[in-house]
Amino acid sequence: MRRCSRSPDEDCTLADVTLPSLGESVTEGIITQWFKKVGDLVARDEPLFEVSTDKVDSEMPSPAAGVLVEILAGEGDTVETGARVAVIDESQSVATSSPDAPAPAGTASSAPPATAAPARLVSETLSNGVVVSPVVRRILSDGGVEAASVRGSGPGGTITRRDAERAVALGPTEEIVTPLSKGRQRMGAHMSVSSQSVPHGFVVAQFDAPIFERLREQGALTRDGFAVSEEIAVTVAAVRAIGEFEYLNATFDGDVLTRHRSVNVGLVRALPDDGMLVPVVHAAAGLTVRALARRVHDLDERLTTRNLTADDLMGGTFSVMRSPSEHTVLVAPIIIQPQVAVLSLGSLQHVPVVRRHDGADAIEIGTRLSLGLSFDHRVCEPVAAAAFLERVGELVAGLDVESEL
Amino acid sequence: MANEVQQFDVVIIGGGPGGYAAALYGAAAGMNVALVERDKVGGTCLHRGCVPAKEFLETAHVRRTLEHASEFGITSGAVKVDFAVSQNRKNEIVDRLHKGLSGLLKGRKITIFEGTAQLGADQVVSVLDGADAGVVAKGTNVILAAGSVPRTLPGFEVDGTLVVTSDEFLALSALPSSAAVIGGGAIGCEFASMLADMGVKTTVLEGLPSILAGCDAEVAKVVERAFKKRGIDVRAGVTITGHKPGKKGTTVEIDGGEGVKVDMVVVSVGRRPRSEGLLGEGTGVELDERGFVVTDSYQRTANPHVFAVGDVVANSPQLAHVGFAEAIVAIKTMRDEPVIPVDYDRVPWAIYSNPEVAFCGLTEAAAKERGIDVVVKKDPFGGNSRAQIIGETDGVVKVIAEKRPDGTAGQILGVHMAGPWVTEQLGAGYFAVNWEATAEEAAALIQPHPSLSETFGETLLALAGRGLHVG
Numbered sequence: 117m118r119r120c121s122r123s124p125d126e127d128c129t130l131a132d133v134t135l136p137s138l139g140e141s142v143t144e145g146i147i148t149q150w151f152k153k154v155g156d157l158v159a160r161d162e163p164l165f166e167v168s169t170d171k172v173d174s175e176m177p178s179p180a181a182g183v184l185v186e187i188l189a190g191e192g193d194t195v196e197t198g199a200r201v202a203v204i205d206e207s208q209s210v211a212t213s214s215p216d217a218p219a220p221a222g223t224a225s226s227a228p229p230a231t232a233a234p235a236r237l238v239s240e241t242l243s244n245g246v247v248v249s250p251v252v253r254r255i256l257s258d259g260g261v262e263a264a265s266v267r268g269s270g271p272g273g274t275i276t277r278r279d280a281e282r283a284v285a286l287g288p289t290e291e292i293v294t295p296l297s298k299g300r301q302r303m304g305a306h307m308s309v310s311s312q313s314v315p316h317g318f319v320v321a322q323f324d325a326p327i328f329e330r331l332r333e334q335g336a337l338t339r340d341g342f343a344v345s346e347e348i349a350v351t352v353a354a355v356r357a358i359g360e361f362e363y364l365n366a367t368f369d370g371d372v373l374t375r376h377r378s379v380n381v382g383l384v385r386a387l388p389d390d391g392m393l394v395p396v397v398h399a400a401a402g403l404t405v406r407a408l409a410r411r412v413h414d415l416d417e418r419l420t421t422r423n424l425t426a427d428d429l430m431g432g433t434f435s436v437m438r439s440p441s442e443h444t445v446l447v448a449p450i451i452i453q454p455q456v457a458v459l460s461l462g463s464l465q466h467v468p469v470v471r472r473h474d475g476a477d478a479i480e481i482g483t484r485l486s487l488g489l490s491f492d493h494r495v496c497e498p499v500a501a502a503a504f505l506e507r508v509g510e511l512v513a514g515l516d517v518e519s520e521l
Numbered sequence: 522m523a524n525e526v527q528q529f530d531v532v533i534i535g536g537g538p539g540g541y542a543a544a545l546y547g548a549a550a551g552m553n554v555a556l557v558e559r560d561k562v563g564g565t566c567l568h569r570g571c572v573p574a575k576e577f578l579e580t581a582h583v584r585r586t587l588e589h590a591s592e593f594g595i596t597s598g599a600v601k602v603d604f605a606v607s608q609n610r611k612n613e614i615v616d617r618l619h620k621g622l623s624g625l626l627k628g629r630k631i632t633i634f635e636g637t638a639q640l641g642a643d644q645v646v647s648v649l650d651g652a653d654a655g656v657v658a659k660g661t662n663v664i665l666a667a668g669s670v671p672r673t674l675p676g677f678e679v680d681g682t683l684v685v686t687s688d689e690f691l692a693l694s695a696l697p698s699s700a701a702v703i704g705g706g707a708i709g710c711e712f713a714s715m716l717a718d719m720g721v722k723t724t725v726l727e728g729l730p731s732i733l734a735g736c737d738a739e740v741a742k743v744v745e746r747a748f749k750k751r752g753i754d755v756r757a758g759v760t761i762t763g764h765k766p767g768k769k770g771t772t773v774e775i776d777g778g779e780g781v782k783v784d785m786v787v788v789s790v791g792r793r794p795r796s797e798g799l800l801g802e803g804t805g806v807e808l809d810e811r812g813f814v815v816t817d818s819y820q821r822t823a824n825p826h827v828f829a830v831g832d833v834v835a836n837s838p839q840l841a842h843v844g845f846a847e848a849i850v851a852i853k854t855m856r857d858e859p860v861i862p863v864d865y866d867r868v869p870w871a872i873y874s875n876p877e878v879a880f881c882g883l884t885e886a887a888a889k890e891r892g893i894d895v896v897v898k899k900d901p902f903g904g905n906s907r908a909q910i911i912g913e914t915d916g917v918v919k920v921i922a923e924k925r926p927d928g929t930a931g932q933i934l935g936v937h938m939a940g941p942w943v944t945e946q947l948g949a950g951y952f953a954v955n956w957e958a959t960a961e962e963a964a965a966l967i968q969p970h971p972s973l974s975e976t977f978g979e980t981l982l983a984l985a986g987r988g989l990h991v992g
Contacts, residue, residue, distance in 0.1 A: 247861060249956040271818060272861035277932055277957035 131180035133202035135195045138169055139426035144196045145169045148298065152184045158204060165201065168298055171426040172393065182206040252280045259284030264294055299390030310453045313370075315493040318448050319501040323509040324469045325485040330517050338521045342409035346464060346485070347383070347438040352408055352520070353511035354459050355379050355400045358434060361504045365433045367454040368495050382432035382452060383412065385419055386440070394452055395424055396432040405520035439463040446488045456495045459508070462486030485512065524657045527632075529555040531855065532646045532660030534638040534799065537564020539831025539844030540666030541622060547852045548629035555658045556631055557638035557648055563619050565668055565832070566841040572618065573691040574711055576611040578873045581718035585875070589912055602719060605694045634658065640665065642803030644826050649798075662826050662855045664848070665806070665814055667799050669792035669832035669839060674703065676763035677788055683771050684764070684786045687712070696721055697784035701773045703761060705732030707872045709789035710744065714874035716787075717753045724754040724781050726773065731757050733872070737884040737937040739899065739919055744939050747876050747915040754781075794833045809835045818862035820851040828855065836865065843868050869951045871944040876916045879947035882935035882954040885921050894924035895934065896960075898984040900991045902940040906971040916940020918976045920950070920984050922960050930960035930984045938977070946974050953981075960984040 138145050145167040152158050152165075164178040186203040189195045248256075248263050252275050256263050259280075266283045268275040296304065328346060336344045358365045358379055366375045379401040382394040395415040397408065418424050435458040437449045446462040462485070469482030487508060489501045531547050533540045536558030544556045561568055587600045626633060636651025644663045648656040671686035673679055681689045687708055698721060702713045705727030716723040725732060725748070732748075732755060733741035748755050760776035764786060772780040796812045805824030807815045813835035820828045828851040831837065831844035846863045853860035872878040888895045902908040902916035919937045922930035936950025953963045964985035968978035983991040 251956045251958050251962060270861075271864045274861055 129206045130185070131182065131204045131206050132200045133164065133179055133204060135167065135189075135197050135199050135201055136176065137197050137425075138167065138174065139171075139428070139430075141430060142169050142171075142197065142426040144194055145174075146194050147189050147191055147201065148173060149191055150187060151175075152178075154184055154187055156184050158182065158184050167195075169426050170302070171429045172424050173298060173390075173422070174424070175422045178204065180204045180206050248275055249277075252277060255280040255284060260288030262289040262294075265289045297390045299387055299392075301391075303391030306453070307450050310450050314451055314453065316448075316451060317491045317493040317496065317498055317501060318488060319491075319498050319505060320446060320486060320488045321502060321505040321509060323485045323487070323513065324471070324482045325464070325509075325512060326483060327513055327515055327517070328464055328483045328485070334517055334521065338406040338409045340406065340410065342406070342413045344405055344409050344521065345438070347436065347461060348405060348409050348412055349515060350459070350461055350485070350487070350508065350512055351381060351383070351397075351400075351436050352403065352405050353508050353515065354434070354436060355381055355403065356511050357504060357507040359401065360507060361500065363495055363500075364457045364491070364504060366456050366495065367433065368456050368492055369454055370494075373456075373495055376433040378433070380431045380433045382435035382455075383415070384435060384437040384449070384452075384458075385416070393419065393424065393429060394432060394435060395419060395428050396430065398431060405515065435459070437461065446486050448488060449490050451490055451492055456492040457501075457504075458490045460488040460490065462488070485509070524655050526645065527555070527656065527658045529553050529632070529658055529660050531555075531662045531664060531852075532644070532658045533557070533664045533666055534640065534646060535564065535666035535668050535831070535833070536560075536562035536633070537666060537668045537831060537844065538566050538841040539668070539833075539848050540564065540664065541626065542845040543664045543666060543830060543848035543852055544626060544631045545629055546849050548631050550852065550856060552852075552856075554629075554631045555634060555646075555660070556626070557634045557636060557646060557653075557658070559635070559637040559651060561619060562626060562633065563615075563622050565670075566844075567618055567622070568615060569688050569691055571841055573611050573615055574687070574708075574715075575873050576614055577607065577691070578711060578715050578718075578875070580607045580610070581715045581875070584720075585718050592912065602696070604696050604719075608692075608694050611691075632658075637798070639798060639801045640804045640806065640827065641801040642805075644824075647801070660826075662828060664820075664851055665799065665822070665827065665829040665833055666831045666844070666848070667795045667833045670795050671788070672791045672793045674761070674788055674790055677703070677786060679788065682785070683766060684788060686788050690787050697770075698722065699770070699783045700724070700785045700787055701726055701781050701783040702787045702789060703773070704789040704791070705729075705755070705757065706734065706789065706791065707870075707878075709787070710748075710872060710874045710878075712787050712789060713748065713753055717748070717751050718875060722752070722783075724756065724773075724783065726759055726761055726775070726781070727755075727757040728760060729757065733878065735870075736872075736878055736880060737919060737921075737935070738886060740878060740880065740917065740937045740939045743915065743917050744874065744876060744878060747939075750915070751875075756781075792832060792839060796833055799833075811835075819854040819860065820847050820862075821854065826855075838865055838868060838870070840868065840870065864955075867955050869947050871947065873944060876913070876939045876941065877943045878939045879943040879950075880935065880937040881947060881951045882933070883921060884935060884937065885919075888921055888923075888934055893934065896922045896924045896928075896930035896984060898930075898980050898988075898991065900976050900980040900983065900988075902973070902976055904990060905973060905976045907973045907975070908941055910971070911941060913941035916943065916976075918943075918980045920960075920977075920980045922984055929986060932957050932959050933963060933984075936977070940973070940976070942973055946977060949974065949977060960986075 148168045149166040151163050158178045160181040161177040163175040165176050167174055182204045185205045189201040261283045266275050269279050270276040362375045365379050366373055378399050380396050380398045381400045382396045384394050386392045397411045435452050437460045439461050442463050444463050447460050449458045449460050451458050465484040467484045468479050470477050471480050487505050491501045530552040531554050533543050533556045536556050544554045547554045634648050634653040634656050636648035636653045638646050638648055640646055645659045677684050700716050700721050701724045702709045703726050705725045713723050713725045731741050745755050762774045762776050764771045764773045770784040772782045774780045794813045800806055806827050807823040809815050814829040814833050815835050816822050816829050820830055822829055830847035830851050832839045850860050869881045899917050899919040903914045908914045916939045921935040923932045925931040933953045964981035968974045979991045982988040
């Protein structure tokens, strides 16, 4: 924090905004978006800019309240952690108006009333940087036509009014061409490599799992109040089972298989319109359902607030994919390289099951759990994968709800 | 003399508006920039063009205000003009702006070479004379911004006293008592207006059928009428055959007409590109038959690493602000940044005569030439309250819109203004034309009252179908 050097008469205090640490293994990030522009008021902890690493996009909260007076790193700039990226004048709080606001133009009657946020008159640009004029933008938006779908005939490919009117006359846009979001680009790159380079095997097993009925009766909450989903219960069982199947808790580079002592289990999470992330619960071996529920809750919360660090997303040795919807039977996931296996959970189904009581089979209403394992066929084979699933099913069934929660 | 070749991201030839804008904009993007200037940075515009001319027109405005002060009930002694003082004030302003610009260039770490530059092959620029003669600078890209010089007329040898161009005119320390301005374009009309307002008996001689040939005809007519009202003798459609110096002054001879006897002849018949000697061997740059540099709409010459901006460019309208815009296009293009080229059909024009002229977009005649059906509305400044308050009611606003199939006015194609402070009023019209607003869209926006800009607002309302004051 320092005194304002521009105008010594004015009482203003400047706070530097720096790029905070994004995780131990990360030294730089790309600024992808500023949510505020110079002259804007910003509250403490209000999202100020977005930074992207090869792992994650994070919104950075403002470290101070005041007026953003300078942006030192533009969108697209790569910045080292700790570097100054902006300056905030803290002496101008939300209560005071901007000192640069023009004096009211002088009609005699009165000063014009203070307006709220100024209307957005700035032309937006297409992805190729071509400006769309306000008039054209309105014509297109009234006609339900995406600017990106219109071919501009004006100078430098600008969309003229005539272009816009013609496009609207042809009807609303049916094909919208947009570049993939950064998150999807990252996901796509990863999935392409994995699906092209890894021979995937897939085995499915089904279990009668009354444990989940007991859990539901319990309220499915841990003693400290965290939700216990089937993902958490199965993950605990899988982490315990994997101790007997060491080659599944591993990474494989095509030549060398590295088995890991520590079980770092990644949990697949989808992002709305932005691909997916796999935050990792590190050192998960030995965790009870209660402990894991707390760790997962913490990761999910930071995922929602976009506060995951690159470290949260690195070091996975095995992954779990939960059921994406109520009626999904099972997803066949692509392996998250360089890991060698990913466990997939189907949704729990209420189904008639055959249970044996006093030597006689009876049909009852049971809860069916489907489990699948995608595995790297260079490292594992269906027999071993099935054996692993059998063991997980066994351990799920044997969870002691009383003591685990 | 073997000189080490200095390497730059961009080497710019010429330090006028096009050149210095390119230098500042390039340096702001982090480029390593060299600029070669044979005279002073600022170029024609700052030293021998727009800026000094406007300063003198303001001097004329002050004199006009004093002459009419008694109408407001304010009287003082007789109005006298000491033109040496006026000249001095102009020089001080130019010097200040020149210092400011020099400081700005230095602050951006732009290397300035003094001398005349020539472009050779492979984007190598040699400084031929001046303080930095012998310097050889190679640019990854080169920008030609060599500018223009006044054209002269055969039979009118410029001597700086009897016959002058804008260069000499703007350096005069005393005004003649009578003058003939040959050429009734933008520059000629500004000079004629200034001379008349300073009390000089002034004649404008124009070969075309009307003065201000590039402007909308009705707007040009309004200026011509205002000129004649102030005693300027406007003679359009005349052919000048030469001049005959007498004991005092000279007589300009007109084919088939009576000669005009004046103390001074001001030749303002356009500007030609300063491209002689600009190009050495193997540059790959193409000139047109008049010596202008040929470029594409991204300011690229036939050599893709050589750009050209400003007055030296073929078909560029020779406006400083267009030079700025072209400079930005050139820098962005060479940096592979998204860029929209300058649309010469829609640049703003400003002529600082009394009354002023400002316009943007198509004239009525140009629209018709292109086969566009138009709807036209105009509103004179005479009824504008502010115009009456300031006592300058000569002028008109004319707006041209495309005619829709139902006969109503659609997209605004041109905004043309003559009158008080219209050069400062054009902004709204410029946006309307370039944002392709329709009459209704623009008319729905409010102009403050009382203001000169209401005349534009009234014209739009009328164009949209129903005006308050204008039918």
